[in-house]
Amino acid sequence: MDQDSELARRAAAGDAAAFAALVRAHEAAVRRFLRRLAADSGDDLAQETFLTAWRRAGHYRGAGRYRAWLMRIAWTTFLGAHRAGRRREAREGGVGPWQAPTDPDLAIDLDRVLATLSERERAAALLCFGEGCSHAEAAEIMGLPLGTLKSIVARARAALVERLEAGNDRG
Amino acid sequence: MTEDERIAALFASPDRAPDEAFVARIERAVRAEQRAAAARRTAWRRFAIEFAASAAIVVAFGLLRRLGATELPLGQLPVAPAAAAAMLVLGLWFAVELRPAAAGR
Numbered sequence: 001m002d003q004d005s006e007l008a009r010r011a012a013a014g015d016a017a018a019f020a021a022l023v024r025a026h027e028a029a030v031r032r033f034l035r036r037l038a039a040d041s042g043d044d045l046a047q048e049t050f051l052t053a054w055r056r057a058g059h060y061r062g063a064g065r066y067r068a069w070l071m072r073i074a075w076t077t078f079l080g081a082h083r084a085g086r087r088r089e090a091r092e093g094g095v096g097p098w099q100a101p102t103d104p105d106l107a108i109d110l111d112r113v114l115a116t117l118s119e120r121e122r123a124a125a126l127l128c129f130g131e132g133c134s135h136a137e138a139a140e141i142m143g144l145p146l147g148t149l150k151s152i153v154a155r156a157r158a159a160l161v162e163r164l165e166a167g168n169d170r171g
Numbered sequence: 172m173t174e175d176e177r178i179a180a181l182f183a184s185p186d187r188a189p190d191e192a193f194v195a196r197i198e199r200a201v202r203a204e205q206r207a208a209a210a211r212r213t214a215w216r217r218f219a220i221e222f223a224a225s226a227a228i229v230v231a232f233g234l235l236r237r238l239g240a241t242e243l244p245l246g247q248l249p250v251a252p253a254a255a256a257a258m259l260v261l262g263l264w265f266a267v268e269l270r271p272a273a274a275g276r
Contacts, residue, residue: 016201023197024189031193032184043193050197054204110181129175130182161174164181 004066012057019057023050026067030074033126036114037078045081049074064140068133072141075123082119113163120144121156128153129160220266227263231256 004025010018030049035042052073060069114122120142127138139149234256 014205016198016205019201020194020198024191024194027190027193027197028184028187031190046193047197047200051200051204054201125178126182129178130184157174157178160178160181164177 005062008057008060008062008066011054012060019054022053022066026070029067029131030070033071033123033131034074034078036111036126036130037119037123038081041081045074045077048081049077052077064137067131068137068141071127071131071133072143075141076143078119078123109164113160116163117156117159120152121159124149124152125156125160129157224263224266227259227266231259231263234259 004022007018007022011022027046027050031042031046034045034049038045049070053070056073060066114125117125123142124138127133127141128135133141135150135153136146138153139146142149144152234252237252
């Protein structure tokens with residue numbers, strides 16, 4: 001049993017210190033993913049993600065990486081917040097464009113390019129290129145069939161290459 | 172450098188130490204969740220005990236009413252049902268007053 005699985009088992013038994021160790025190990029990846037998906041509300045969504053992980057700690061069965069399980073919760077948390085935001089904005093008139101994060105740690109060029117992708121393309125690119133997930137893992141995280149995920153990644157990759165090259169040509 | 176390597180390099184972030192302020196924020200939220208869950212459990216336990224006690228009162232009064240309906244002379248009244256009803260009420264009092272106290276009310 002790896003360290004994460006052991007900590008997850010203890011967290012499921014109500015050990016808050018074990019859960020804090022899991023938060024310490026994975027907060028950077030979860031926040032990076034959510035900040036790039038949801039811009040400035042990324043940290044609030046990350047907090048919601050970890051609280052959901054705490055409440056559902058007993059559901060982690062040790063199959064697959066703990067980080068992938070956490071990323072799946074992060075993705076569904078983002079989707080829920082995103083849909084609620086769209087409904088609210090539709091009621092209030094018009095859906096605003098995605099805003100690039102204001103976090104200076106994140107690369108500006110990449111953010112500009114990511115902003116041109118759809119949410120699913122952005123998430124698939126972040127998982128496969130940014131977090132080193134396999135296609136199968138990313139498909140599991142996003143709740144998509146493997147073939148669909150591969151198509152999305154291919155589209156995202158093509159868009160990234162095209163826009164980065166366009167940027168290089170201008171530069 | 173291949174296209175995939177270029178893209179992966181673009182996404183690469185420098186490793187950093189864990190953000191202890193964020194970890195502390197989650198720990199506080201988890202503690203609050205634990206307190207709320209404990210309060211919910213206590214509330215449900217009290218509700219279950221008091222519901223059972225209320226039901227016992229209704230049953231006890233029902234039994235007493237059936238005893239009162241008989242028109243036997245005092246010396247011939249059956250004692251066992253009356254004693255059972257009294258024990259029921261005593262048990263009810265015990266459940267409501269003593270159990271929650273033992274559970275840390």
